[in-house]
Amino acid sequence: MGNSKSATVFADETQYRYEAPGPYDSRSPCPALNTLANHGYLPRDGKNIRPEVLQIVLQEKMGLSWIAAKSIIGQAYKTVGKNGLLSLSDLSYHAPDSIEHDASLSRLDAALCNNQQGNFNQQRFNTFLSFSKDGKCLTTNDVAAARLHFKVDSKANNPEFLWNKNIEKAMWTEASILLHILGKHGRISIENAKLFFEDETFPRGWQKHSSFGVRQLHSATKALKNAAHEQKKQQRINGENA
Numbered sequence: 001m002g003n004s005k006s007a008t009v010f011a012d013e014t015q016y017r018y019e020a021p022g023p024y025d026s027r028s029p030c031p032a033l034n035t036l037a038n039h040g041y042l043p044r045d046g047k048n049i050r051p052e053v054l055q056i057v058l059q060e061k062m063g064l065s066w067i068a069a070k071s072i073i074g075q076a077y078k079t080v081g082k083n084g085l086l087s088l089s090d091l092s093y094h095a096p097d098s099i100e101h102d103a104s105l106s107r108l109d110a111a112l113c114n115n116q117q118g119n120f121n122q123q124r125f126n127t128f129l130s131f132s133k134d135g136k137c138l139t140t141n142d143v144a145a146a147r148l149h150f151k152v153d154s155k156a157n158n159p160e161f162l163w164n165k166n167i168e169k170a171m172w173t174e175a176s177i178l179l180h181i182l183g184k185h186g187r188i189s190i191e192n193a194k195l196f197f198e199d200e201t202f203p204r205g206w207q208k209h210s211s212f213g214v215r216q217l218h219s220a221t222k223a224l225k226n227a228a229h230e231q232k233k234q235q236r237i238n239g240e241n242a
């Protein structure tokens, strides 16, 4: 399985049923990669993954364009690859150049959880969900507000808060792919967000994006940043701490 897959193999869905990870399986701070391993698109043990395997899976299963997939994968192997291989738990590496960062939507900051930043945190995720204005969906505005909130919160409460320009960029990129690849057209239902983050499985009836490329990523990220900008402006007008 895992490392010997090709795109055509994905057609047989019966091979890709959900199985919860066992105690020795490797998992990451990324709900998408964990989902792919729970379904066997990536090796179910989450270990020793070659970049070519991730490339095929991100393109053929998730709908990322070649270049969008290539750039995330390049960054991952550059920072945590070992002899050209990567295990999912390696992605918990926390440093100025790592993909993992503080102020996440569903994980606690490394310094505030004894370096368990790879693990899902229910309370944190519930706070994220509480940003939904209608209690049914998370929209671009809701996710922008949550991202701003967690950043301000970490800055105030984490003495080892680690932040830089690349992290800022990654934070918006992740949120964009959440809203456009797992969700649709800039929103995700609460029900589907729960399936994805809590159970690390695919949303109901989910289908891959037709092609999420650099241009789509750019405009999705811009929409989120604009929403955040408007909210900060509003908070300043209201005299709140933005």
Ligand code: HEM
Binding pocket: 028, 029, 030, 031, 032, 033, 054, 058, 062, 064, 072, 073, 076, 091, 092, 099, 100, 101, 102, 103, 104, 105, 106, 107, 174, 175, 177, 178, 181, 182
């Ligand atoms: C379509 C593909 C992908 C989707 C939909 C996706 C989605 C996400 C989301 C929504 C988060 C935020 C989790 C949170 O804030 O709690 C995240 C985090 C993360 N992702 Fe992915 N991801 C994808 C691909 C990848 C790839 C290819 C890598 C690396 C090989 C990766 C590595 C990470 C890491 C290290 C984090 C943790 C960042 C943090 O500390 O919050 N992801 N991903």
